[in-house]
Amino acid sequence: MSKTAQTSTIDPQSYRGAPIVRRRSKVHGWGVFTQAPITKNTRIVAYSGEKITAKESLKRESRYLDGGAIWCFKLNSRWVIDGHVGGNISRFINHSCTPNCYTQIVDGVIWVRAAKNIPAGAELTYNYYTDGDGHIQCRCRPDCTSML
Numbered sequence: 001m002s003k004t005a006q007t008s009t010i011d012p013q014s015y016r017g018a019p020i021v022r023r024r025s026k027v028h029g030w031g032v033f034t035q036a037p038i039t040k041n042t043r044i045v046a047y048s049g050e051k052i053t054a055k056e057s058l059k060r061e062s063r064y065l066d067g068g069a070i071w072c073f074k075l076n077s078r079w080v081i082d083g084h085v086g087g088n089i090s091r092f093i094n095h096s097c098t099p100n101c102y103t104q105i106v107d108g109v110i111w112v113r114a115a116k117n118i119p120a121g122a123e124l125t126y127n128y129y130t131d132g133d134g135h136i137q138c139r140c141r142p143d144c145t146s147m148l
């Protein structure tokens with residue numbers, strides 16, 4: 001059986017991933033932190049929320065950006081997951097230009113996975129790879145000049 005076939009059998013709704021918790025972040029607002037060490041490539045959590053069309057997402061994204069936030073995660077050219085509606089703890093994971101997680105889409109599920117061995121108490125981050133206009137100054141580190 002291939003690796004892809006194995007991962008596709010996991011139900012993201014009932015998946016009990018790695019131990020993580022929401023806490024205040026130095027990067028921005030709320031962030032998500034590990035409560036125990038997490039091994040490289042562990043499937044930590046699925047980015048969940050309402051599945052909407054790309055067209056609907058354009059409307060919502062501009063509304064969300066007016067409030068300074070990005071919640072919509074592109075699944076493919078037709079579909080987007082809106083973490084602001086029905087989302088789980090994953091919606092509080094902040095962006096970093098040097099992240100410790102990566103995302104992987106398998107059979108329509110956006111998995112957040114560990115890009116390295118992550119110690120307990122670390123903030124989880126992944127690269128949002130936003131393709132918008134870049135309205136938000138990235139605060140992943142003091143000297144970062146990127147825009148989200």
Ligand SMILES: C[S@@+](CC[C@H](N)C(=O)[O-])C[C@H]1O[C@@H](n2cnc3c(N)ncnc32)[C@H](O)[C@@H]1O
Pocket residue numbers: 025027028029030031068069070071091092093094095096136137138139140
């Ligand atoms: C999905 S939310 C993440 C949770 C957010 N920290 C909160 O408290 O609601 C995404 C928003 O968090 C903020 N954010 C995430 N990563 C950031 C970063 N590296 N620098 C600045 N703001 C960031 C931006 O406002 C972004 O639109």
Ligand SMILES: [Zn+2]
Pocket residue numbers: 096097098138139140141144145146
């Ligand atoms: Zn940055």
